[in-house]
Amino acid sequence: MSGLGLDSRPRVGNLVVRQEDEDEYVVGDPATGTFVVVGEVGARLVELFAAGRSVAEAADEVERQTGEPVDALDFVEVLVEAGVIDGRPDDAAAAPPARYWSVSRIPARLVRPLFGRVAWTGYVAALLATLVMFAAEPSLLPHYEDTFIFPDVVLSLLITNVVVVVLTIVHEVWHALAGAAVGVPSRLRVERRGIFPVLETDLTGLWALPPERRYGPFLAGMAIDSVLLFAAVAPRFAWSRGWVELPPELVRFLAMVVFSQAVKLAFQTLAYLRTDMYLVMATATGCRNLHQITRLSLKRRIRRLTAEENAILHNAHGTDLRVSRWYRLLYLAGLIWMIWFAIHFLWPSAKVTFGWAAGVLIGAPLASAYWWEGIALLVFASFNILLPLGVIVRNRRRTRKALA
């Protein structure tokens, strides 16, 4: 129960109201990324609150216009419960501002040129030029050996992972900057996609914008990935043709960058892992909650759904249900592929890594540099395996805390 009454004037100045469908409006705060879908009457009430009307005044006004009585206080309670508006009395101090990633608070005018027509032409040109170079010189295509830039396996893994983390942060920064360009702040968080740990920029506020304005921020990460991929491939292409001289160490470093970027870009195409391409597809098809609806519609075939899950499925939008009929095939194929990938690639690499480390620990002199290298490799491999599990545990704890 909020502290608002019929005489209250709800704080809605920060809310946006966007028509999504014929009698469907998205109401929410882009700054917090909290949205609800309401009918036309709800949207009208928010407009009246924004114009300074109290709950009772807004209810009277809507009743005059539609000829039907409306429970505006109940509607306000729904908005408060959903976290869309602050439920404290209007004379109370405003809620503390949400905490955002600082790069996403850069003024829009400063970052808009990075996502203008010229910039996007550059991003696409970088990707196409890279594909042409790969076709002309197939030896430039990434190979797993490219990660071994030094004979020292641990040093190679360490540098490769530092580079991957830095490149991933650049990818996320570009999402955040693209969000800032359209006035949507964001947060950075560690998440999990299936068996893969990921960094993720939360751009939920984008759903307040019309679909055509969401594509840029969703594709921004892949755009900068394409530029970085081009920047790593082009010098190697010129070097392989004998056009430029480069230190051999730099050539190997660039090969590792190409491998990392190519893997990242390939990962983004796996839509069923809710990657950037999933968001693009969900936006283009007009879906609201495609992934969850698909997951639940499959889950109910093998397990009983909870009351809450049943309600989500029951209230699912028609578009989500329609698209999920074929998307579930991709989703299932993706799950099978992940199991196959784990059996054919993750498990063998884990066996090699742990076997290598064990061999060193048993054979190398105790506490020698090689022995410590074995320890470092064990710790590193364990961290990679345990991180997704850690995210699962963290998310379950958060859910339990939220329900308590």
Place this chain on the structure above:
Amino acid sequence: MKRRWLGTVVSAVVTVLSVATMSSLGVGVLLGLTDDTAALSCDRVPGTPQPFEGERHIPYEGAPHEPYRTMPPTSGPHSPRVVVPGIYRDPVPAELQVHVLEHGHVLVQYAPDVPAADVDALERLGRRHPRDVVVAPYPALGQGIGLTGWQRLHRLDRLDERAVEEFVTKVAGRYDHGWQDGATDCVSS
């Protein structure tokens, strides 16, 4: 209507990309299983075959092991560390050389007496075969150029680009943790 059309096109593209990414690894595995390219017969492989000296990993460089019977080595105990194909300006330790060969690559090594122009030519050749060749100095050779593959050795007193090119194209990939496509070591037959 426009949105429905856009949704269909984007969905098709995203699905194709997803399937292409997933299948790219599978296709690689399947191609490996179905590849019926026969290996070259022993009489067409350049260099001389060398006896098998083992393939076990030693725990660290410097760990004691049986001495290699060839210079440079062509098989035997080796370091688990990895040297990837490319150009190197420092010698690659013998224990690492064997690991390079175990991965199916070829080593092109030169002694201090090889002229700088010839070293440039060898490095250019390395650039043309960036997935197959390690080019590096190896003073222990004493003189000339040493070409090695797994259980394969070819020594040259001076640069013969055609011979090097032939060795690289015909020896690389014959062995990769096992003989490939019906290839043999050409010793035990």
